[in-house]
Amino acid sequence: MNILKLKKIRKHFNGVLALDNLSLDIKAEGITGIVGPNGSGKTTLINILSGCESLDGGTIIIDDSLRSKKMRAYENSIFGITRTFQEIRLFEQMTVLDNVLVVLTEKNVLGAIFEKHGEYHLMKAEELLKVVNLWEKRNELAINLSYGQRKLLEITRALSTDAKIYLFDEPFAGLFPEMIKTVMKIIKKLKEEGKTVILVEHNMLLMRELCDEIVVMDNGKLLSKGKPEEVLNKKKVLDVYLGK
Amino acid sequence: MDMLTQIIFNSLIAGAIYALVALGFNLIYGATKFFNFAHGSIAIAGGYATFYFNKILGVDVYLSVLLGILCAGFLGYISNKLVFSPLRKKKSSHMIFMVASLGILIVIQAVISLIFTSEFQTLSSSLASSKKYIFLTGIITKTQLILFLSVLLIMGLLVLVLKKTMLGKTISAISDSEEIARNIGINSNRVISYVFVIGSAIAGVAGIFVGFDTGISPTMGMSLLLKGVIASIIGGVGNVYGGVLAAFMLGLIENFGVWNFSGEWKDAISFAVLILFLLFRPQGMFGKK
Ligand SMILES: Nc1ncnc2c1ncn2[C@@H]1O[C@H](COP(=O)(O)OP(=O)(O)OP(=O)(O)O)[C@@H](O)[C@H]1O
Numbered sequence: 100m101n102i103l104k105l106k107k108i109r110k111h112f113n114g115v116l117a118l119d120n121l122s123l124d125i126k127a128e129g130i131t132g133i134v135g136p137n138g139s140g141k142t143t144l145i146n147i148l149s150g151c152e153s154l155d156g157g158t159i160i161i162d163d164s165l166r167s168k169k170m171r172a173y174e175n176s177i178f179g180i181t182r183t184f185q186e187i188r189l190f191e192q193m194t195v196l197d198n199v200l201v202v203l204t205e206k207n208v209l210g211a212i213f214e215k216h217g218e219y220h221l222m223k224a225e226e227l228l229k230v231v232n233l234w235e236k237r238n239e240l241a242i243n244l245s246y247g248q249r250k251l252l253e254i255t256r257a258l259s260t261d262a263k264i265y266l267f268d269e270p271f272a273g274l275f276p277e278m279i280k281t282v283m284k285i286i287k288k289l290k291e292e293g294k295t296v297i298l299v300e301h302n303m304l305l306m307r308e309l310c311d312e313i314v315v316m317d318n319g320k321l322l323s324k325g326k327p328e329e330v331l332n333k334k335k336v337l338d339v340y341l342g343k
Numbered sequence: 344m345d346m347l348t349q350i351i352f353n354s355l356i357a358g359a360i361y362a363l364v365a366l367g368f369n370l371i372y373g374a375t376k377f378f379n380f381a382h383g384s385i386a387i388a389g390g391y392a393t394f395y396f397n398k399i400l401g402v403d404v405y406l407s408v409l410l411g412i413l414c415a416g417f418l419g420y421i422s423n424k425l426v427f428s429p430l431r432k433k434k435s436s437h438m439i440f441m442v443a444s445l446g447i448l449i450v451i452q453a454v455i456s457l458i459f460t461s462e463f464q465t466l467s468s469s470l471a472s473s474k475k476y477i478f479l480t481g482i483i484t485k486t487q488l489i490l491f492l493s494v495l496l497i498m499g500l501l502v503l504v505l506k507k508t509m510l511g512k513t514i515s516a517i518s519d520s521e522e523i524a525r526n527i528g529i530n531s532n533r534v535i536s537y538v539f540v541i542g543s544a545i546a547g548v549a550g551i552f553v554g555f556d557t558g559i560s561p562t563m564g565m566s567l568l569l570k571g572v573i574a575s576i577i578g579g580v581g582n583v584y585g586g587v588l589a590a591f592m593l594g595l596i597e598n599f600g601v602w603n604f605s606g607e608w609k610d611a612i613s614f615a616v617l618i619l620f621l622l623f624r625p626q627g628m629f630g631k632k
């Protein structure tokens with residue numbers, strides 16, 4: 100079953116066509132990798148899917164419901180979408196714990212005026228932060244963490260939302276091997292739980308190991324799509340990568 | 344009666360009012376990052392609303408105070424809904440927000456003058472039983488005592504909401520980065536609209552208390568706002584406790600200054616303090632940089 104259907108989506112930034120009539124189906128309950136040279140539109144695709152950027156044209160169907168062109172990022176949760184960013188985005192002046200708790204709150208802000216975070220929220224945050232070894236650091240400000248810890252915290256924040264679709268933009272970039280293993284475990288576990296993961300990553304070894312399917316993008320267009328071992332050996336794919 | 348104790352009492356009352364203005368201003372500034380000139384006039388509008396209900400319609404004084412606070416909160420809500428929220432959608436610059444808020448200030452002032460004339464109005468005789476208590480060696484009226492205690496209560500409540508509740512966390516997240524909050528799925532527009540309601544309602548309390556303490560006039564909003572802003576700059580913008588402490592400090596400096604010089608110097612003293620801080624400690628007394 101395809102959980103995401105993109106039909107001829109278009110996005111341009113003053114003259115640059117970042118997404119050029121891209122049509123793409125993404126299978127539910129698996130890991131789809133997106134690769135492509137720098138500037139090929141991978142991040143733009145993630146931005147569009149998460150509502151962080153608006154669409155110029157085309158349609159997106161999520162789980163059989165049409166997503167309106169003007170969907171805002173905060174409406175993500177309605178469609179069960181969450182994401183991380185290529186350039187880490189945390190609430191720097193908030194604690195590690197609060198960075199996670201804050202996304203658990205949104206559903207009913209008015210009701211939450213006089214409500215502390217529930218016991219359930221705290222337990223969930225604890226469980227998630229322990230996976231990435233950040234529970235001990237829960238009272239530190241996010242700005243005081245190391246690069247890798249910040250990356251892990253951002254992933255943890257995404258995990259706490261209970262989404263169906265997880266968009267990760269280069270979650271391994273700049274991580275030490277130990278942390279890479281942690282993130283791999285997290286992503287594999289999401290798959291076991293029946294979630295859909297979309298992963299942008301330049302490291303082909305990791306992509307081969309993780310992905311069920313690989314999408315290759317070039318210049319905002321779909322170049323190739325299929326099983327990792329097929330796609331990553333295709334001549335035109337190699338040309339795009341080696342040719343740059 | 345001891346002059347010194349009396350000055351300290353007066354300073355505490357002034358400080359409490361400035362603290363309320365600073366609290367509301369800080370809250371809104373934190374979430375939206377623009378200088379909201381309308382804030383002071385909304386405070387004064389709260390005072391006038393109470394005056395209207397109590398003195399003109401004859402509503403019970405406590406109920407009138409409540410209605411005044413609600414009116415101020417509502418003004419904050421519609422100023423955001425009709426002006427600031429559309430500007431945010433258009434990604435307008437801070438300068439445009441500022442000018443727009445000046446516009447709102449002028450409109451509110453004009454409407455108040457039209458309805459109530461530009462004369463000084465006072466709410467004080469409303470608490471007819473304005474008993475005087477002799478405290479230590481100074482005199483504090485019942486109104487002033489209620490005022491002071493309510494300010495402490497409101498500050499306590501606000502700090503509790505900000506530090507302990509989920510709404511508070513969401514507000515801190517938006518103050519940290521509205522863009523990130525929006526992009527990770529927080530409905531920042533809605534939260535900002537709560538912030539306007541809460542911040543303006545708190546300002547309304549300040550305006551009402553000015554009405555009880557010294558009386559209000561339509562154009563008082565600006566100087567009231569500036570006192571709150573001075574407090575929040577001295578306390579370190581965005582620092583709740585700092586702003587409150589600085590507000591009381593400002594009250595003290597002003598009142599001691601007035602004692603030494605004369606009443607006309609009051610505002611000049613506040614601004615001198617502000618300029619000293621801007622020159623030598625722009626991050627504020629307790630500033631987070
Ligand atoms: N906000 C923006 N404003 C202007 N141009 C943009 C913007 N975002 C992306 N672009 C342009 O769109 C194109 C696609 O960029 P995008 O970031 O999606 O590439 P990418 O595949 O993620 O690259 P990388 O591997 O370097 O992360 C690039 O030419 C980029 O310069």
Ligand SMILES: [Mg+2]
Nearest residue numbers: 141142143185
């Ligand atoms: Mg990218």
